[in-house]
Each structure stands twice: as structure tokens, then as C-alpha cells.
Amino acid sequence: MTEREFDVEAFLAQPLTARVATAGPTVRPTWFPWEEGAFWILTGPWARLLSRVRTDPAIALVVDVCDLGTGLVRQVIARGQAEILPFDVPRGRRKLNRYLGADDAKWDNRFRHYLLDDPAEQGTVWLRLRPDSLVAKDLSYSV
Numbered sequence: 001m002t003e004r005e006f007d008v009e010a011f012l013a014q015p016l017t018a019r020v021a022t023a024g025p026t027v028r029p030t031w032f033p034w035e036e037g038a039f040w041i042l043t044g045p046w047a048r049l050l051s052r053v054r055t056d057p058a059i060a061l062v063v064d065v066c067d068l069g070t071g072l073v074r075q076v077i078a079r080g081q082a083e084i085l086p087f088d089v090p091r092g093r094r095k096l097n098r099y100l101g102a103d104d105a106k107w108d109n110r111f112r113h114y115l116l117d118d119p120a121e122q123g124t125v126w127l128r129l130r131p132d133s134l135v136a137k138d139l140s141y142s143v
Helices: 008-012 048-055 089-100 109-116
Strands: 018-022 026-030 038-043 058-067 072-086 125-129 133-138
Touching: 008 072, 008 133, 018 038, 018 048, 026 048, 038 048, 038 089, 048 072, 048 125, 058 125, 089 109
Parallel strands: none
Antiparallel strands: 018 026, 018 058, 038 125, 058 072, 072 125, 072 133
8 A cells, every 4th residue: 555645734724633642541532723833732620631741741642534435544643742831712712613613602611611711710721742753644545
């Protein structure tokens, strides 16, 4: 099977789900924006991810698609050290617009509070992964 090149930026601009792996090992799904050459993951004290990254910031992340109907199989695998950064509402809005649509009146209330509540009070932060390693593969096949 021959790998083909594909537009990684366009692939990562889609509203896909990534899976993040931390020491433990633990893997969890997450939504993300890919901006400024980094994956941005929203987290806080309600999730084990934040405490795991504080203990060991080495993480791996995979974003992939596999469509058996069309034969489209693509993957991006990233590894590096996660940084914990303050939450900013504009990036949070871009992330939620990407996955939930531009009309925030239609969003489930679970998501709206990230933009309305005080992030410092809630403990909401970003994990930023600027990959030390990023491997993109197109393993698509003909059906």
C-alpha cells in the first residue's frame, strides 16, 4: 500500500475528534482547534487530564478518519510536551463554533458556560501541544 500526501492543515481544520494519551496510560477523546501550529485542548479540575499533565506533560494525540464506504483513511499522530495556559474566550468561541455551529443559542448549556463563567474561578485552562513529532499518513484505498 502506498501512502499519499494530503493537506494536513485542511484535515486538521475539520471538526474531528482527537484522542489524547497520557502516562498511566489513559486515553480520552477531545475536541480541539489546530491553531498557531498547535493543538489546543480545553480542560480543568473536573477532568483527570489536567492532573495527569501536571504530573507528566508528555502526551500523544491522534486524529484520524476511516470511511469504509469511500476508502478514505487518514491519520495525524502528534507527540510532545503539553503546556498549561490560561483559557481565553475568543479561542474557546472558535472551538465551539467549529463543533457546534455559529449560533450559540442552539448550544447545549454545558458548553455555553465556558464562555460566560469566569475561567479562573472555574479552573478552565488550555493544554497546548506544539508537537515535537507530527506524522501524517494517507492510507486510503479504492473501493
